[in-house]
Amino acid sequence: MFRTIDAFDVKGKRVLVRADLNVPSKDGKVTDSTRIDRSAATLKELAERGAKVIVLTHFGRPKGREDKYSQKLLLEPLAKAVGQAVAWADDCIGPDAEAAIAKLNNGDIALLENVRFHPEEEKNDPAFAQALAKLGDLYVNDAFSTAHRAHASTEGLAHLLPAAAGRLMQVELEALAKALGTPEKPVAAVVGGAKVSTKLDLLGNLVSRVDYLIIGGGMANTFLFAQGKAVGKSLCEKDMADTAREILEKAKAAKCHIVLPVDAVVAAEFAENAANKVVSVDAVPDDMMILDAGPASIEAIIDRLGGCKTLVWNGPLGAFEINPFDKATNAVAQAAAERTKQGKLLTVAGGGDTVAALAKAGVDEDFSYVSTAGGAFLEWLEGKTLPGVAALEIKSGGGCGCGHSH
Numbered sequence: 001m002f003r004t005i006d007a008f009d010v011k012g013k014r015v016l017v018r019a020d021l022n023v024p025s026k027d028g029k030v031t032d033s034t035r036i037d038r039s040a041a042t043l044k045e046l047a048e049r050g051a052k053v054i055v056l057t058h059f060g061r062p063k064g065r066e067d068k069y070s071q072k073l074l075l076e077p078l079a080k081a082v083g084q085a086v087a088w089a090d091d092c093i094g095p096d097a098e099a100a101i102a103k104l105n106n107g108d109i110a111l112l113e114n115v116r117f118h119p120e121e122e123k124n125d126p127a128f129a130q131a132l133a134k135l136g137d138l139y140v141n142d143a144f145s146t147a148h149r150a151h152a153s154t155e156g157l158a159h160l161l162p163a164a165a166g167r168l169m170q171v172e173l174e175a176l177a178k179a180l181g182t183p184e185k186p187v188a189a190v191v192g193g194a195k196v197s198t199k200l201d202l203l204g205n206l207v208s209r210v211d212y213l214i215i216g217g218g219m220a221n222t223f224l225f226a227q228g229k230a231v232g233k234s235l236c237e238k239d240m241a242d243t244a245r246e247i248l249e250k251a252k253a254a255k256c257h258i259v260l261p262v263d264a265v266v267a268a269e270f271a272e273n274a275a276n277k278v279v280s281v282d283a284v285p286d287d288m289m290i291l292d293a294g295p296a297s298i299e300a301i302i303d304r305l306g307g308c309k310t311l312v313w314n315g316p317l318g319a320f321e322i323n324p325f326d327k328a329t330n331a332v333a334q335a336a337a338e339r340t341k342q343g344k345l346l347t348v349a350g351g352g353d354t355v356a357a358l359a360k361a362g363v364d365e366d367f368s369y370v371s372t373a374g375g376a377f378l379e380w381l382e383g384k385t386l387p388g389v390a391a392l393e394i395k396s397g398g399g400c401g402c403g404h405s406h
């Protein structure tokens with residue numbers, strides 16, 4: 001049980017909204033604005049109700065203040081999404097933030113610079129959380145896709161100010177519970193993408209929840225390496241090999257079938273239209289990298305989905321942003337969309353890049369539900385309590401606040 005923004009009288013109040021505007025980008029331009037667009041409902045409602053709306057978010061994984069992770073590129077798409085100008089502050093705490101907020105009138109919206117420019121954010125540092133809290137009267141967490149992180153702006157702040165869930169947070173939790181509360185079996189999970197170390201661990205729990213775990217993208221390379229295969233220059237976290245082997249053992253014990261690529265599209269560089277060829281996963285050349293799953297792997301995955309009733313998906317199967325390494329992601333997305341339209345498969349997908357990949361494949365409207373969250377959604381699926389959601393719990397209201405119904 002958590003409070004929503006219905007419980008707040010926001011008129012004239014400074015409302016700190018933690019959104020997740022961590023969107024895909026290229027050359028300083030946002031390439032998929034889904035997270036921004038879906039965060040707009042809360043921001044617009046608060047502004048319409050007369051709040052001074054202050055948006056906190058992270059963008060990427062900067063190590064301290066790094067210009068390439070400045071959030072200025074978000075200003076224009078955010079202004080478009082909310083239908084009004086958005087003010088800016090060069091820092092998320094201190095004099096810059098205070099000055100920008102002091103200028104806000106009721107109904108105005110401001111975006112502050114990347115909270116991760118301060119390493120204290122990810123440490124959930126109490127003094128940093130206090131510095132953020134000083135800027136607002138009320139706190140709204142609308143960042144479901146970052147709710148698996150116990151950071152100052154996603155967790156700490158909820159203990160320092162009156163706190164509520166935003167509309168996107170509400171919608172996500174309700175939609176996931178409805179779609180996946182009791183998933184029809186067999187259930188397949190597709191997990192790919194590039195965030196190997198932060199997502200590999202959770203696969204250990206996922207194997208007891210799904211019948212098939214289909215591993216692709218950079219994640220698969222680490223498993224192939226763990227099986228003793230050479231992966232050349234591929235994205236691969238070699239120090240995670242033991243964890244990968246443990247997951248394979250856990251899967252066996254849980255009778256979860258792991259599906260790994262059998263062939264791969266390899267190239268010498270991560271670049272658009274790089275010369276490429278299809279090889280067996282047993283024959284990846286030393287000077288090349290795996291950038292997509294090959295045709296035999298695509299066929300095996302689609303074949304496997306044919307027998308499933310539910311699909312959950314986070315992480316593209318290849319480097320989908322650069323042609324032609326989007327083939328496996330496109331083909332599997334289109335096959336899943338087709339089966340969804342036929343009423344044979346319930347499909348729930350999520351993640352900043354996964355959403356962009358589904359849009360590129362032209363099927364984002366055809367899935368049963370598309371979440372803004374990737375890692376958070378998988379952790380929710382594991383049955384884990386998400387710290388960002390739990391912190392919103394109304395202590396006397398009963399329920400643990402994790403978003404699951406127990």
Ligand SMILES: Nc1ncnc2c1ncn2[C@@H]1O[C@H](COP(=O)(O)OP(=O)(O)O)[C@@H](O)[C@H]1O
Pocket residue numbers: 192193194195216217218235290291292314315316317318319320321350351352353354355374375
């Ligand atoms: N084989 C691969 N090698 C390098 N990068 C890959 C590979 N497969 C997928 N990726 C990358 O994974 C990224 C998305 O991963 P991730 O952030 O985990 O997904 P999401 O944002 O949907 O949760 C994309 O930028 C894509 O290029």
Ligand SMILES: O=C(OP(=O)(O)O)[C@H](O)COP(=O)(O)O
Pocket residue numbers: 020022060061145146149195198350351352353372373374375376
């Ligand atoms: O993009 C995100 O998650 P996702 O890649 O799992 O979809 C969130 O913004 C969380 O980012 P983080 O994984 O750097 O904490």
